[in-house]
Amino acid sequence: xxxxxxxxxxxxxxxxxxxxxxxxxxxxxxxxxxxxxxxxxxxxxxxxxxxxxxxxxxxxxxxxxxxxxxxxxxxxxxxxxxxxxxxxxxxxxxxxxxxxxxxxxxxxxxxxxxxxxxxxxxxxxxxxxxxxxxxxxxxxxxxxxxxxxxxxxxxxxxxxxxxxxxxxxxxxxxxxxxxxxxxxxxxxxxxxxxxxxxxxxxxxxxxxxxxxxxxxxxxxxxxxxxxxxxxxxxxxxxxxxxxxxxxxxxxxxxxxxxxxxxxxxxxxxxxxxxxxxxxxxxxxxxxxxxxxxxxxxxxxxxxxxxxxxxxxxxxxxxxxxxxxxxxxxxxxxxxxxxxxxxxxxxxxxxxxxxxxxxxxxxxxxxxxxxxxxxxxxxxxxxxxxxxx
Amino acid sequence: xxxxxxxxxxxxxxxxxxxxxxxxxxxxxxxxxxxxxxxxxxxxxxxxxxxxxxxxxxxxxxxxxxxxxxxxxxxxxxxxxxxxxxxxxxxxxxxxxxxxxxxxxxxxxxxxxxxxxxxxxxxxxxxxxxxxxxxxxxxxxxxxxxxxxxxxxxxxxxxxxxxxxxxxxxxxxxxxxxxxxxxxxxxxxxxxxxxxxxxxxxxxxxxxxxxxxxxxxxxxxxxxxxxxxxxxxxxxxxxxxxxxxxxxxxxxxxxxxxxxxxxxxxxxxxxxxxxxxxxxxxxxxxxxxxxxxxxxxxxxxxxxxxxxxxxxxxxxxxxxxxxxxxxxxxxxxxxxxxxxxxxxxxxxxxxxxxxxxxxxxxxxxxxxxxxxxxxxxxxxxxxxxxxxxxxxxxxxxxxx
Numbered sequence: 001x002x003x004x005x006x007x008x009x010x011x012x013x014x015x016x017x018x019x020x021x022x023x024x025x026x027x028x029x030x031x032x033x034x035x036x037x038x039x040x041x042x043x044x045x046x047x048x049x050x051x052x053x054x055x056x057x058x059x060x061x062x063x064x065x066x067x068x069x070x071x072x073x074x075x076x077x078x079x080x081x082x083x084x085x086x087x088x089x090x091x092x093x094x095x096x097x098x099x100x101x102x103x104x105x106x107x108x109x110x111x112x113x114x115x116x117x118x119x120x121x122x123x124x125x126x127x128x129x130x131x132x133x134x135x136x137x138x139x140x141x142x143x144x145x146x147x148x149x150x151x152x153x154x155x156x157x158x159x160x161x162x163x164x165x166x167x168x169x170x171x172x173x174x175x176x177x178x179x180x181x182x183x184x185x186x187x188x189x190x191x192x193x194x195x196x197x198x199x200x201x202x203x204x205x206x207x208x209x210x211x212x213x214x215x216x217x218x219x220x221x222x223x224x225x226x227x228x229x230x231x232x233x234x235x236x237x238x239x240x241x242x243x244x245x246x247x248x249x250x251x252x253x254x255x256x257x258x259x260x261x262x263x264x265x266x267x268x269x270x271x272x273x274x275x276x277x278x279x280x281x282x283x284x285x286x287x288x289x290x291x292x293x294x295x296x297x298x299x300x301x302x303x304x305x306x307x308x309x310x311x312x313x314x315x316x317x318x319x320x321x322x323x324x325x326x327x328x329x330x331x332x333x334x335x336x337x338x339x340x341x342x343x344x345x346x347x348x349x350x351x352x353x354x355x356x357x358x359x360x361x362x363x364x365x366x367x368x369x370x371x372x373x374x375x376x377x378x379x380x381x382x383x384x385x386x387x388x
Numbered sequence: 389x390x391x392x393x394x395x396x397x398x399x400x401x402x403x404x405x406x407x408x409x410x411x412x413x414x415x416x417x418x419x420x421x422x423x424x425x426x427x428x429x430x431x432x433x434x435x436x437x438x439x440x441x442x443x444x445x446x447x448x449x450x451x452x453x454x455x456x457x458x459x460x461x462x463x464x465x466x467x468x469x470x471x472x473x474x475x476x477x478x479x480x481x482x483x484x485x486x487x488x489x490x491x492x493x494x495x496x497x498x499x500x501x502x503x504x505x506x507x508x509x510x511x512x513x514x515x516x517x518x519x520x521x522x523x524x525x526x527x528x529x530x531x532x533x534x535x536x537x538x539x540x541x542x543x544x545x546x547x548x549x550x551x552x553x554x555x556x557x558x559x560x561x562x563x564x565x566x567x568x569x570x571x572x573x574x575x576x577x578x579x580x581x582x583x584x585x586x587x588x589x590x591x592x593x594x595x596x597x598x599x600x601x602x603x604x605x606x607x608x609x610x611x612x613x614x615x616x617x618x619x620x621x622x623x624x625x626x627x628x629x630x631x632x633x634x635x636x637x638x639x640x641x642x643x644x645x646x647x648x649x650x651x652x653x654x655x656x657x658x659x660x661x662x663x664x665x666x667x668x669x670x671x672x673x674x675x676x677x678x679x680x681x682x683x684x685x686x687x688x689x690x691x692x693x694x695x696x697x698x699x700x701x702x703x704x705x706x707x708x709x710x711x712x713x714x715x716x717x718x719x720x721x722x723x724x725x726x727x728x729x730x731x732x733x734x735x736x737x738x739x740x741x742x743x744x745x746x747x748x749x750x751x752x753x754x755x756x757x758x759x760x761x762x763x764x765x766x767x768x769x770x771x772x773x774x775x776x777x778x779x780x781x782x783x784x785x786x787x788x
Contacts, residue, residue, distance in 0.1 A: 012452025020450065042450040049451035056411060069503050076507040079514055079654055084522065087650040091526045095534040100649050107653060133411060134404030134466045361409045366466060
């Protein structure tokens with residue numbers, strides 16, 4: 001029953017998710033990756049539905065075909081944009097400096113706006129295809145502005161040697177959330193940014209120390225200090241997780257809906273760290289397990305396993321084999337990561353999500369154009385993924 | 389009548405009407421409306437119930453089922469019905485015939501497939517047609533000085549890459565051998581005009597034999613000593629040199645550098661392998677550029693044959709050299725043949741053998757003494773500390 005304070009349930013057993021993930025993984029491998037677009041849709045549907053604030057499930061409305069077309073279109077754009085761009089940059093780089101890598105650097109720099117664009121559109125697709133209690137979320141199509149602002153922040157982060165990170169994170173999150181609506185009501189985003197900085201210190205000191213030692217060692221060719229990495233690296237790694245978790249908590253608490261509704265979540269950095277480490281180990285073990293299965297399959301076809309034999313494979317088999325290997329490592333890795341990393345994190349964090357003044361939600365209404373079947377088909381055809 | 393006959397089993401569910409986020413507790417039952425079975429959703433304070441035709445009801449799949457089942461209409465509209473009661477769910481399964489059908493309309497699938505196929509054709513066309521053309525165009529635009537700078541850098545890099553130890557490969561400098569080399573170069577390059585000087589160096593690769601010759605931007609040609617030792621007569625060296633000259637004339641090295649830089653990076657981005665140095669992107673990039681390289685090899689062979697004819701060197705020398713390479717070292721099969729930039733020897737032999745027009749202007753390339761000197765060219769080297777600019781002058785074999 002919907003009360004004024006909603007707590008959240010997480011429903012579903014990891015075993016069910018694993019079953020879906022494994023079947024999607026195998027289908028993706030044998031279809032050389034084609035199925036992965038549908039597979040990821042199924043996984044997201046399951047994940048969204050497992051999170052139930054007030055017992056009422058979130059819902060993912062995305063469609064596999066849209067993921068596929070989105071990928072193909074963005075791939076074409078990248079191929080065209082990059083292919084010609086990098087050639088031109090490398091040309092000038094060779095012409096002026098006689099080496100290739102200035103050209104590469106210039107191309108990568110030109111990729112930064114594209115990166116922010118993709119992140120924005122990825123988030124927008126997820127938001128636009130999320131439903132809760134029959135009402136859809138929406139996000140404005142402001143990807144041009146976001147690409148520019150994101151690039152400026154990236155530049156500032158580099159210029160300040162990383163100190164601008166929390167500020168950037170706050171600002172970009174504010175940009176995204178203030179263009180997000182739930183039905184007729186827009187989100188507001190307001191909070192104390194200095195709290196973010198206090199969470200940032202452990203990570204920054206660890207990372208800065210690690211980087212400074214590396215720089216100093218390379219510059220003076222004196223490697224005796226590298227031993228300090230034993231201290232600085234774990235501080236940096238744990239500090240990073242602590243920062244991201246704490247930032248997440250704070251950013252959630254900065255949200256307002258219809259001025260009254262607020263959100264709160266409690267997450268333990270230690271738990272997240274443990275899940276990440278353990279999940280990573282399990283995921284890698286499973287990758288090698290899948291690899292072993294396919295190696296046995298290869299060996300059973302009677303071919304021997306020597307470098308000579310591999311070199312003599314017909315081109316087609318080599319390409320197929322390479323694709324299978326790639327998919328095993330990346331796609332299968334991603335699925336296993338969802339089961340052993342993402343979902344455990346959701347299971348830990350989501351039950352701590354609290355929504356205050358939830359009765360105010362009843363005053364929200366659905367946006368008119370959504371009541372009919374979504375006419376804006378083409379714009380939403382392109383899903384650039386959201387890291388899930 | 390027994391007590392149980394008076395008890396009406398009512399099933400309750402959560403209903404969201406898609407107009408506001410309100411959660412309504414409703415009762416659900418299957419009724420007949422004008423002869424059609426309907427799912428009746430009774431709202432608490434509304435006399436008019438909502439009717440869903442049973443044929444249009446869909447069940448959400450790929451979701452956790454521990455907390456009930458969620459139903460919606462087949463047109464994808466926002467209202468949702470969340471039923472937790474197991475008996476109620478059973479009732480739904482029995483009454484609704486099409487619970488598991490998909491919600492995506494066929495038209496979207498067709499439109500999407502067309503978009504995808506067109507995009508993939510675009511990418512393929514890009515790699516196979518436009519990129520090679522564009523790279524040649526850019527290569528032709530590059531200034532002569534830049535090409536020479538590139539070539540010089542490549543020369544130094546090659547000395548390091550192919551060395552078996554930390555020292556760069558020595559450049560061979562025995563004077564009589566050099567003179568013989570000059571004679572070959574002068575003969576083969578007759579009538580060939582280039583915007584830059586030809587610079588030819590022989591590397592002493594006895595520690596790590598390469599059996600190869602390389603053409604670099606800006607007119608730099610490298611011949612490994614093992615090739616000279618492998619040849620049986622100077623006409624074969626002349627033929628190899630003619631082939632490398634073909635690369636120089638067509639400016640393959642610059643276009644190839646641009647091509648492979650581009651293909652490697654694009655492949656890396658497409659496969660998400662942006663960490664660079666990734667095996668996938670390097671192999672992928674090579675697969676793309678190797679087609680282009682193979683075509684340039686064939687172009688260089690064609691140039692070589694024509695040029696050998698012009699200057700009176702037997703074309704068969706090229707064929708003989710390939711034949712011997714194949715007999716000694718075997719032909720590349722499968723993937724190695726494709727990734728290696730040289731087409732299989734068999735192909736190149738065939739191409740040469742079909743060229744049977746008799747040649748009437750044949751003259752020997754070197755005398756016996758000159759040939760012996762050339763084979764001996766690596767008995768002396770330029771000093772290891774010779775600066776590159778000086779090397780440039782020493783290996784300069786003249787402008788054309």
